[in-house]
Amino acid sequence: MNELFPVAGDEAVAIARILANDHVADVVEALNHEPRETAIELLCEVPFERLVEIFDQPELDGASELVEALPRAKAGKLLTAMSVDRAADILRELEEPARSELLVELAPPLRAMLLAILGYPEGSAASLMTTEFVSVPSDWTVGRTLDYIRKVERTRETIYAIYIVDPETHVLVRSTGLRRLITGEPDALVMDVALDRVPVTVSPLTDSEKVAQLISKYDLLAVPVVDHGNILGIVTIDDIIDTMVEGTTEDVHRFGGMEALDEPYMKMSFLAMIQKRAGWLCALFVSEMLTANAMQSYEGELEKAIVLTLFIPLIMSSGGNSGSQATSLVIRALALREIGLGDWWRVALRELPTGLVLGSILGVVGVCRITLWQYFGFYNYGPHWELIAATVGAALVGIVTFGSLSGSMLPFALKRIGFDPASASAPFVATLVDVTGLVIYFSVALVILHGTLL
Known part of the structure; x- marks a missing residue:
């Protein structure tokens, strides 16, 4: 205990x-x-x-x-x-x-x-807001505003941001910080000490991620939620942090190929944990069965060149890893609004050469590994070992390129049809690349080893 x-x-x-x-x-x-x-x-x-x-x-x-x-x-x-x-x-x-x-x-x-x-919908600005904020009419003085803050500070979420409203319409006109009030003259109007700029606001239905971006961009402690000019409440930075932590936790769970947990890990019951994980594992397992189907299609080639099976784990993992990298980068960029749905072609043009270069690097490493093992006698790949090395190297270029390209495009496709891009988790990308990677590998082998081993 x-x-x-x-x-x-x-x-x-x-x-x-x-x-x-x-x-x-x-x-x-x-x-x-x-x-x-x-x-x-x-x-x-x-x-x-x-x-x-x-x-x-x-x-x-x-x-x-x-x-x-x-x-x-x-x-x-x-x-x-x-x-x-x-x-x-x-x-x-x-x-x-x-x-x-x-x-x-x-x-x-x-x-x-x-x-x-x-x-209000969960995750919207209004669902996160508090109505306990400080607002004063624009015709108040600094001294009167400070006296008011002293009286109500215990009942307010924060007093560091003061919102100034029109005394008749109650429309938000300005906002100011407590520091400017403290340093202002007591007889000066509160409007005179406020910066002459329109306050940063959000509508009630603004997504929490957008609110977080605005708070970060403008270095705010809170952002007012405004409807038709009237301030309904404020979303404070601590509420946004709590929401972002919860959202990030859900995304991490989805990246791992499972449903997001409703409770802390140690509080989850055994049956609830099984329910959260079993469905996704079954879906992934059924998807991975396609890998067996792909290998069955090349059963004859495997019988003729059994040495090709030695590199299947290497081929599959390399493509899955490159796809997972690309997926993670794109999902994060989408979440931070660094890119939008319309940027898919820019991402594709970026990932295509990236995949080619990364695949070439891995291909060179693979060829060197086979060459060294053959040269030093660690393993004998047979009289056509040079062709086997070329097959592995060329296949890695194709598979890593495909993995990078498909991994970067999958989040766009999911978001386009209305799904959370986080659902494009690493396991699903790996499954996709595993199946296509085998097809690429054996297709390259048929071309290079035709007339020798095949």
């Missing part, structure tokens, strides 16, 4: 440590390692203010389950005290009727606000 939460006899001491010195992030990390029943028992003993701090941490695993386990009145009070965006995240993960039961415990204004956020 985690050293922060000892066994039952030391439970009071553990809770005392939580209240005293332990950082909330360390507490959350320790709770994540505890059995669910133990975590619930500990959380029931934690003072309310500390409980809010714990549940406000996105890193808390299974937060929705933990909230559901609390008494309904206490859970409703907890959601009320939490940041709005975090409360929305927890409610989004809850199933009915638990979600409706908790919503009933909330005050009508908060309930309406959370329902509005939950109504």
Whole structure:
């Protein structure tokens, strides 16, 4: 058991440590390692203010389950005290009727606000936003704005960005940082200290990846979500980081040829893990059966030149590796918006010569390896070893080139038909290149070894 939460006899001491010195992030990390029943028992003993701090941490695993386990009145009070965006995240993960039961415990204004956020598609800017931000009318002075910030700072997600709105229409007109307010004259209008430029904003349905790019590009701590000029909320950098980490984790799982995990690795049940992995493995296995079909087609050639089988693993792995490299590069470039769907031909023109050069390098290495083994007597490839070396070298050029080209084009094809490019995982690229690689290899062998071994 985690050293922060000892066994039952030391439970009071553990809770005392939580209240005293332990950082909330360390507490959350320790709770994540505890059995669910133990975590619930500990959380029931934690003072309310500390409980809010714990549940406000996105890193808390299974937060929705933990909230559901609390008494309904206490859970409703907890959601009320939490940041709005975090409360929305927890409610989004809850199933009915638990979600409706908790919503009933909330005050009508908060309930309406959370329902509005939950109504937006998951992954959109509005689904990530918090409504706890600082906005002031444009006719306020710097001194009045600072006084207002002092009063509301405990109820706001961030006070480092202040949004200035028209006093009559409430349309967002400017934004400024806390530093400029602090250094400004108290009697000056807040509009006078703000930079004279239009604020960077996003619409409610903007994708989270686009929001992340804007925050990175303009070096922002938060970006306002605006609808018809009115600011609905803000998406803070910490929310974007949490979303990007989750999205990256899903992509990594897909790259490995499996479904994304819904829970941390050690929290997944045995059956759930089998379900996540078995389907993809079966699909890959069925695909790899095409490799056996390809080899059966060249059964006669293999009987005549059994030496060709020695290089099949080498040929297949080289093509798969080059395809995986190209796929990874293109998927990442698409995700960062460095390239778009219309750039497929530019990528093809780039990968074609790249594949030829990389294939030539591997081909030279393969020829040298066969030559050295033959010369030093490590293995006798027969009287036509030069032709075998030429076959391997030429086949590597063709296979690596095909792997690079197909691996770079597959993400474009998937995105064009509406699938996530991350689904073009390395295993599927490798399967595609394995089958075509065998065809290329034996086709080259038929041409070079015709009249000798074949």
